[in-house]
Amino acid sequence: MIVCIAVVGHQNNPLYIQSFTEADDALKLHHIVHCSLDVVDERVNNPKKSGPMLNETFLGLLYPTENYKVYGYLTNTKVKFILVTTDLDVRDADVRNFFRRFHSAYLDAVSNPFHVPGKKITSKTFAERVTNIVKSVSFHTTG
């Protein structure tokens, strides 16, 4: 199950963090997301890891914490999407697909003339869309 999805601006400032758990672990998730940025930077700075797939936006599994898995996605404008999930074995394809849909949602959100680039995303429709995407996506692993 997806625990948290976050959008982080190109100055590593949080634009949108949404957790999908009842528990009050916003702080922890903030930490996890914030921490994962280091890994993102690392991935970006030495691209030998992602050598074959150049200008690939999907960063794959950033790092596993004790009970989460954190995936990253980097747009070409250096905006990062961070996905925190509790499903422990997930197929990259699913995550990739998820991020692709999320990305399009994000695009529409920032196309809103009333959205100030680099500021937090306050759009309700965006929130709803994200929730729907998250609901629809389930990382059920087929063996």
Place this chain on the structure above:
Amino acid sequence: MAPAVPRSGDAIFANVERVNAELFTLTYGAIVRQLLTDLEEVEEVNKQLDQMGYNIGIRLIDEFLAKSNVTRCVDFRETAEVIAKVGFKMFLGVTASVSNWDTEGTCCSLILEDNPLVDFVELPDTCQGLYYCNILSGVVRGALEMVSMKTEVTWVRDMLRGDDAFELQVKLLKQVPEEYPYKDDE
């Protein structure tokens, strides 16, 4: 009435040169935003948009008449139909539906199911009361005025305010008779 009046703008729409829809939408969004920052008052922005629309309309009508060989409309009903079916399609790429005629046939509603202007748009709380698409009302008003119909165009429904469609109420105030023949020295 002339039989040659196109009942839909598809044909014309097909062969007018177009601009990318996103670019168009974003441009309009930028304009509105700029107006908001300049004028600060939402009401002012509504006025300004309407004025801009008017200025567009009084120019646009000529192109419209030229491109779509629409002949003279017999009555206001027909005019409304042409606007909805041909005009909107031609310039906005969508067709509106006409309804809510009053008894005198001087007041009707153009209903837009979808509206390319408002893709992505979501009104923030600070500018509720903004008629985001107010430019359209201005265009209609201006265009009709050039064909000697004084109209009053107001928004009845607005999707950005949670309604299910855009409804533009067009009210014919008076029809200025055009004197024929014009004197030469005028």
Place this chain on the structure above:
Amino acid sequence: MADPAYFSLRKMLLDEITPVVMVLPTPLVEQRCQKNGLSFVQMLTPFSVFNNIDVPVRTASDQPYRLQKFKLRMFYASDIRQPNIEVTKKRLEQVIADAGNNEDSELYLDPSSLEARSTSSEPEFVPTWFQHFNKELVRSVSFSDHEAFDHPVACLLVVSSNDEDPISKFMDLFNKNQLPPLLNDGAMDPKIPKYYVLVHDNQDGSPERATKILAEMRNTFGSNDCRLLCINSSQGQSVDHQPNPWDPYGSNASPGQHLGCLLNNEDMDELRNFVRDLSSKDIIPNMEQRIRVLNQQVSATRKGFRNQIKNLWWRKGKEDTPEVQSVNMYTFNSIESQIRVLGDYAFMLRDYELALSNYRLLSTDYKLDKAWKRYAGVQEMMGLTYFMLNQSKKDAEYCMENAFTTYLRIGTSGKGNATRCGLWWVEMLKTSSQYKDAAGVYFRISGEEPLHSAVMLEQASYCYLLAKPSMLRKYGFHLILSGDLYNKCDQIKHAIRAYRNALSVFKGTTWSHIHDHVHYQIGKWYAFLGRFDVAMKHMLEILACSHQSNAMQELFMRDFFQILEKTGKTYNISRLQLPIVNISSLSIVSEDHRTYGSPAAVSVKESVWQSLEEEMVPSLSNAKTTWLDLQSKLLPTKLKQSNVCVAGEALKVEISFRNPLQLSIPIYNVTLMCEYSENETPPDANSSSSVNQGVEDGKKATGRESNSDTSLFTLSKVDITLEGGETTVAQLSVIPRKEGLLRVTGVSWKLSDSMVGFYTFDPDLITKKLSKQKRKAKQNANKLEFLVIKSLPRLEGAINNLPSTVYAGNLHRLSLELRNSSEIPVKNLKMKISHPRFLNIGNPEVLDVNFPSCLEKKQSYAHKDADLDVTKQSETVFHFPKDVVINNGTPFLLPLWFRAATPGNVSLYLTIYYEIEDKSTTMRYRTLRTNHMLEVLPSLDVSFFINPSSSRLQEYVVRMDIINRTSLRNFKLHQLSSVGNEWKISLIESLNHIFPSGILVPGQALTCFLKLKNVKTSETDTETDVWLGDVSNEAVFDTQRAPLVNFHHYERLHQKTAHQENQSTVDFMLISRMEESENVPSDVPTPPQIFSHHACHCSVSTKRPIWWLLDGPRVNHYSFSNSFCETKLKMTIHNSSSFVASVRINTFDSPPGGSPSGNKIGWHDMSTPPSLDDATGGRKLLESVPPFIWSGSSTTRVKLEPNATTEISLLVTTFAPGTYDLSNYTLNWNLLDSSDSEEKEGVCYGRPFYLTILGEE
């Protein structure tokens, strides 16, 4: 190799993995040594470390090399055992606690910036006690049986020279029961080399006895194993060693007594030599010897292909043996143990190749035997050896990891070892500056035991910081984690340190959740430690936590205020975030020559006022320059532009506060901060421009507040309660008392008694804002500076009892009241009213006559009012009478007539201009501006339709439609008047047929017809009024008198339309009164609500411009005996249009077919045209109806000027008596040169006109 870190691990290993010497002293020896505050071991320790012992050694393969560095570890036999878990744990906690207390000092000064840290190399900011802590951790797993380097290589038996029978003492010192378990349970060889030491205390007397004993020792234990050691040689006086070699070791020394006080230099030399000899002559050679022996055994049994195979096969054979016995299957004489010992010895003697080869050999065996702990131990040593050999880093790390994981796998027993292994591994990684991996290892070391993991995590975080590129976020994250753990173990100070370091990561980022959390925790912990001032610093950071959940906000606020009150200090915080000041909402209203009657008047656009005033004020622009010039005379030029306000008059400031939280917060004493300077030079700019420095600005603020209640100026204080998320506008004011220069510097408020927030206005910022909004009354740059000028008279005016909602047409008499509070009188006042339709000035005596009866008709007033009205209507500015001077105290009353002209919301603007009498003041005149909003409800709608009456010329039938549009008020009609003298109106039928009640109930409509007659003569007593009310009292109002006539005048002006000048029009005025609503008790005499409705320019012209009348005798007696009868008729034609009309009258002899008046009387004979009858005029025709003919010209054409009337005479001839309908004529008219098309021409058919002829005999 030059890397210090490299040496650090090497050093660590060099003094951790060294030969152990077991010491067995007699109590007496200890007692002797204790004289120096030292135990025997402690006494020797300083000397058991050698930097250049320079002993020649040979490797197993006879390679000679010299040993330089060397160290012996001395332990009492009692200490050589696995340390107790609990004890070690206690000790570790102790270490941490001490560390915490030690760094108490630097805990309160700000942590060094992140940049400095990431650049600086490790030791500067990593707490030093980590080394110590790690060492303790390593020690905690020493003397394990699975590794040999902790096994003693030799044994010291120490006896004092005072012991009686020392020999036997030596004997029973080394007996089983007190030997360490290592020797007893066969983990190591019990017969280890022993050395016999005789300790002689020189204070016990001369060493003869000692030498004697030594002699007999020699011949009992063999000469070269015995030593004599003399101590405490210093006689009496205590020796103070500088530096004291024992300081680093003497732990349990009682303070005051300094260590080794009785050991003089000879003793120290002796000690040094003793240990040196011991190690160089005995221990090292012994070990070397041992290595040789073992090496031969091992190579005999295990080296070579055959042995390998055999060994392998043999172990295969052991496969099936149960696992349990493998625990103690490796006794000291098992080959594996020997290999291990060989390896460790070789390691300790730096023969790393040898060690490595053996470890390799051994690890395979243990692996095959699944003796995991030993396997891990060997792997660990292999790793270390690789490292010492400084080759194949990869192998080293692989081994370490292998060992580490293996240790972990075997569970709790391996935990300590795992930790140790991990620590070494980390050091190893650090040497190759793989900090990221090191951090990872630290993370793995951190077990479930919170305190350990706290320390480990913190070390990990520093590794992340040191990693290249430094991973700041992980650094912060791990610091937070460790901080929480510290907190869990009540190591608050460590927790604070960790968090504060973490803070440097999150500072300036927008990760507000984390940011708040960190500050909040630090704040709370400081508060817990009682450092409230520091706590406040952090608590202030979390005030504007609008993004937090409601519960969080409450929590924050509660703790914030708790800590605040505990601090017991008052804080002055600039730009306090709670509430948020919306600077763009700042608006300052100063009244210079413009004074405002109400706040509403302030918000009216300046242009409105100016348009009103431009007629009264000489000229607004140059009037302003006049007093500005005056200023420029008495002011420095730079101030010419500054705003002016008057001493004693309030300077109103509005600014809005926004509450970012969801909770409601009260704020007290919201007040302005002002600076006053006596001289007109402005106060220095920096005072108001320095905004950010909280504290000193705060001082300034308090200072200002203190002088605020002096006589210079007085400030208003307001208390506001802001609901969650709400924005409130605070109205503040400052009243300057003296002339000078006043500057509004900011606003301050109290969040609580001890928390004062303030906001300093930044002048240029505000100018930007103000210029952006369309602010009025501010033309110049510095909005915040005000020139205070001498106090002036200031008129205050109000319209008494002006209703807020009225019905349209309602007529009121009001009074304008003007007061002047100052001593200086004001004179020649003028007034201008924006809507003369609504408000009208009455003349003073109206005040005391009673309304509305004063309106009733009296002859006397008529003319006087009339000419007064004329002057009023001519100009729009009302000049007060010249003699009016308003002094202090005495209010001036001016009567006003009010009539609600049109329905809707109206705002009336009223400005009054007045001049100040004494010329010394900088302002000559001021204006008072008031505006009044009122809502006008619809009352009666009156409309008139006029048709010319068909019967008479110049008479009209007027249809009057009245409808009561009110919802619940009754109207009683009063009178209808035609204004002016030339129209005379009268009722056609008396009202009480159609309108008996005389009361118009809501929604009711009334239509009645009146006759209107034009009388050109302008005598006054034409009855222009029709009484519509009940007949009892006819109090007819005079429409010629004020105020009705004035209002009517303005109505005329207002209702005037373009193209009606030359047409004859009539004005009506309907006067009615409203019935008092039922709920009002009748006994209170409410003044009757008089209404007047005006309908002007009702044109009498009709659609058809031609209007005619056929006139003549109706009955004619005549005898037909002689001839036919002729009757003269007269037709009057009137052209009521505005054009010249030509009219043609056609007469037909036969009644025209399509004539509208063709109501045929049956006896007409259509078939026979009259001419034919005429020809055959026989008797018999007499029965038939005789026709008539129009005699005279059958068509006549006349031309008519506009509004002209003419008469045409017509003649009709009849031949027989009868009644004839003379309607068979038409009038064809057309208007010459009239533009509009459908009005151009037309045909009128004749109206029926019956002529009866009676025959006479």
